Amino acid sequence: MSKYVYGIDVGGTNIKFGLFLLPEMHLAHTYETETPVVDQQTSIFNKIIESITQINNEYNINFDDILGIGIAIPCPVKNDYVEHCPNLNWEDMNVSNELRKHLPKHVSVAVSNDATIAALGESQSFDKPYNSVVFYTLGTGVGGGIIIDGKILEGNTGFGGEIGHMWVSNEETDITCGCGSKGCLEQVCGTAAIFRYVKELSKDEKTSIDIKYLTVKNVFDAAKAGDSVGLKVVNRVAEYVAISASILAVVVDPEVFIIGGGISRAGGFLLDLIVDHYKKHARFSTYKIPFILAKTGNSAGLIGAAHLIKNKIQ
Amino acid sequence: MSKYVYGIDVGGTNIKFGLFLLPEMHLAHTYETETPVVDQQTSIFNKIIESITQINNEYNINFDDILGIGIAIPCPVKNDYVEHCPNLNWEDMNVSNELRKHLPKHVSVAVSNDATIAALGESQSFDKPYNSVVFYTLGTGVGGGIIIDGKILEGNTGFGGEIGHMWVSNEETDITCGCGSKGCLEQVCGTAAIFRYVKELSKDEKTSIDIKYLTVKNVFDAAKAGDSVGLKVVNRVAEYVAISASILAVVVDPEVFIIGGGISRAGGFLLDLIVDHYKKHARFSTYKIPFILAKTGNSAGLIGAAHLIKNKIQ
Structure with a gap:
């Protein structure tokens, strides 16, 4: 009989589901629903169970054949525990225990941060999966995740791989990053920084960019x-x-840097520029570490969550 | 019958040996000898075997009771392999295989970089050993090592934890770091930087420090x-x-930062200043990560090497 795992990506707006066939991890079915906004401490879990039951019924899958569920959530996580998740209004919660209350005993659950789970998803999506990866998501927020020896680097309190808040700039600025500090990677590379810098430069320089x-x-x-x-x-x-x-090259020394997120849609043009600058800044032989574009797009969370639980139950 | 492992710290000048009793890892005996300087590709291994035989004989220990040997060496290492070790004139060598040629088959060998091994040694030397650690050695060189889940972070090519070469400064300077780049932590915190800055300031400011x-x-x-x-x-x-x-707090998120190396002999005075600055710069709740002083001093390499092999044979 076929066995399956679910990969679930819980966001502030939508919850995405992927049903993966073991052991090849073939993505059999996907489903998306809105994230409930009332009583989120319980309603999100009810919605997850309801959706899974619906998918199982639709495809004639017995719950006995679901071996595990991996979940990506938008906040720091440590050993399935969340202290504070503003996007879902969760406080002081063991997410795995909470979900397991609604599940048959044989179903394992694993939870981690969405960006780090996306890093795992990306690392596993290439013909030859990567074992050690630094993954960037460049977008409105700048974040990412780190995979070492095939495992997510969660860190001691869940802040491992929060690379968007590495200090990288001491440019003078009045603007504070969302984290409360200054000089973060997000503050100089996120969408807001891009727009701010365009506006600033366009005061003194002609540009074809429509500022409005x-x-x-x-x-x-x-x-x-x-x-x-x-x-x-x-x-x-x-x-x-x-x-x-x-x-990160002299801290983590990964096999590869994977560049994802909305800004990475600029593709090879951006990647080539990053590589040019990287070769100037890299130390020792770490200039050899390649950069590649992410390939799974919005599915990285699903795929990563499914791999997280697969690794746990293997 | 008692069983033992050796921890060996191979430096450019001396080779230090520690014989540790399993399973408590009690340090039973130590020994130190000069590093041979001729034909180092073979002579260092001969010297190690000779010294171990001598220690075994002196304490009536049978080679059958030596279960493993851990070795710290002063260069990047990946899976026991060294591409280039200028301090020992080693090139393109699997150190573990080389040593095992001279050893009875039952003796396991593990090799890693000395600073990362020292990180492991320090992490294991506290009453409650730490599982995830960033360790700094502040001295002529600035380096360190990273331990995650009790394991050394070697990185994909052995440059993991080379924190002395993290870029941290864009101060204008004509001086290039030993690694060939500028702005490395070593370049602003190592002994040479300290002396350079004292000399520079003393041109315009009175000081009680004897510049000569x-x-x-x-x-x-x-x-x-x-x-x-x-x-x-x-x-x-x-x-x-x-x-x-x-x-490092938002990349690795360790349980603790351990400060070692010659400069750390300044003790609590330096530690307090680091903590004051750290609290200003730390992101999110990572300001809570404690800083402590290293405690094993010159024995960190021995102890770490012994733990490395103990972890391997366990």
Whole structure:
């Protein structure tokens, strides 16, 4: 009889489900539903169970054949425990224990942070899976995750791999990062930083970028077309990512850096710039570490969550 | 019958041996000898075997009761393999295989970098051993090691935990770090940086520090006595260590930072300054991570090497 695991990505807006066939981890079915907004301490778990039951029924799958459930959530997690998850209004909760209350005893549960789980998902999505990875998500927020020897680096309190808040810049600024500090990677490479820098430069320099309708895509398209403001802004993002990677290279020394998130849709153009800057900043032989683009897009959370639970029950 | 492991710390000048009684890891005997300087590709191994045989004979220990040998060496190591070890003139060598040629088959061997092994030694030397640690050695060189879940973070090519070469400073300078780059932690916190900064400040400022007979101890003693040049220099070291720790906190999120190396003999005075700066720079709740002083001194390599092999054979 076929056996399965679920990978579930719980976000503030939607919950995504992936049903994976063991042992090949073939993604058999996906499903998406809205995240409940009332009584989230209980309603999210009810919604997860309800959705799983529905998917099982639809595809004639018996709960006996579901061996485990992996869950990605948008906050720091340590050993399935969450102290504070503002996006889901969860406080002081062992997520795994909470979900298991509703499940048959044979179903294992594993939980971790969504960005680190995405790192695991990406690392496992290449023809030859990577064992040690630093994964970047470049977008409105800048984050990521670290995989060492095939395992998520959670850290002692769940802040492992929070690379968006590495200090990388001592540029003078009045603006404070969401974390309360200054000089974070997110503060110089996130979407807000890109828009801020475009506006600043456009005061003194002509640009083809429409300042009133700023999108990351427009900024990168302008840069690709040779717009000097666009080029400066993209270069700045690339150099700060490269500096942070040069630090991570002598700390973690991964097999590969994987670049994901909305900003990474700029593709090879951005990647080449990052690599150019990285080669200048890298120490010793770590300049050899390759950079590649993420490939699973929005499914990284599902895939990673499924691998997390697969690793646990294996 | 009692069983033992050896921890061996191979340096450019001396080779130190520790014989540890299993399973308590009681340090039964120590021995030190000079590192041979001719034909080091073979002579160092001969010297190790010769010394072990001598120690065994002296204490009436049969080789059958030696279960393993852990070795610390002063260069990057990956899976017992060394590409290039300038301090020992070793090239392209599997150190473990090389040593095992001279040993009875039942003796296991494990090899790793000396600073990372020292991290393991320190982590295991407290009443309650630590499982996840960032260890700093502050001295002529600045380095360290990272322990995650009780294991050394070697990295994919042996550069894991090379924290002395994290980029932390973009101060203008003509001086290049030993690694060929600029802005490394070692370049702003190592002994040479301390002396350079004292000399620079003393051009414009009165100081009680004897510029012609500079020692780290003199600089710290002057700082403790309120000398303004000494205080500025020590503060600078403390702040850069703190900045690097704030980065490592959101990457590794260790249980504890352990500060060792010659400069750490400044003790609580230095530690308190580091902690003050760290609290300003730390992100999220990582400001809670404690800093402690290393306690094993020059024995960290022996102890760590012994734990490395103990972990392997367990």
